[in-house]
Amino acid sequence: MPITGTHFNYYQVCKRKLWLFANGLGLEHTSDLVLEGKLIHETGYPQRPERYEEIEIDGIKIDFYDSKNKIIHEIKKSDKLDEAHEWQVKYYVYVLEKNGMEGVTAVLEYPVLRKKQEIILSSIDKEMLQKMEIEIKSIIESEKCPPVITGKKRCTSCSYFEFCYVAEIDERE
Numbered sequence: 001m002p003i004t005g006t007h008f009n010y011y012q013v014c015k016r017k018l019w020l021f022a023n024g025l026g027l028e029h030t031s032d033l034v035l036e037g038k039l040i041h042e043t044g045y046p047q048r049p050e051r052y053e054e055i056e057i058d059g060i061k062i063d064f065y066d067s068k069n070k071i072i073h074e075i076k077k078s079d080k081l082d083e084a085h086e087w088q089v090k091y092y093v094y095v096l097e098k099n100g101m102e103g104v105t106a107v108l109e110y111p112v113l114r115k116k117q118e119i120i121l122s123s124i125d126k127e128m129l130q131k132m133e134i135e136i137k138s139i140i141e142s143e144k145c146p147p148v149i150t151g152k153k154r155c156t157s158c159s160y161f162e163f164c165y166v167a168e169i170d171e172r173e
Contacts, residue, residue: 002059003136005088008129011136012084015146017160022140025163058095072096072106072119079110079117086119087132093121094129 001022010018055062064073074089089106096104106119139146148164155161 001140003091003133004059004061005091007136007140008091008132009084009088011132011139012087013154014149014152014158014160015139016148016164017158018136019139019142019145020160020163023145025160055096057099060092060095062092070101070104072104073109074106075109075111077110077112079108079113079115082108082117086117087129089119090121090125091129093119094126097121 007018007022010021053065053067055065062072063075065071066073072089072092074085074092076085079085085108089108093104093106104121108117108119110116149155155164158164
């Protein structure tokens with residue numbers, strides 16, 4: 001199974017979410033927040049499809065790539081998980097560099113917040129990505145699902161929340 005940007009994002013957010021997603025339990029289609037994010041992605045910059053191209057390579061899919069300036073544009077709804085977003089985009093740059101594309105940079109864009117953040121991949125980041133890739137493969141190939149995270153407020157907005165906390169929800173009723 002090829003490692004994707006989503007795997008890197010989920011690795012930063014929750015190892016259990018990473019394992020569940022990678023092992024075929026995709027619940028994103030049931031989430032209103034995911035749907036809202038897709039809508040922002042599709043409508044945030046309506047002129048983009050004409051100016052930029054889509055790239056799909058080595059398991060990653062970059063929706064907006066400015067080939068003239070070698071810039072990846074990644075659109076996100078919120079900056080709440082900005083570290084996860086950064087590593088996801090750094091992985092995109094890393095994959096393009098591994099495939100011979102030099103001088104690639106990236107921009108994280110938050111249209112609702114009217115905010116942009118430039119992302120540059122350092123040599124230290126490349127080493128970290130290699131280590132993370134090994135850990136991600138280890139997690140997703142494991143026979144055992146990682147345990148539920150306790151005490152994380154962000155879990156309540158996760159598309160896997162009910163799956164992970166169903167026993168606790170039942171106990172409160």
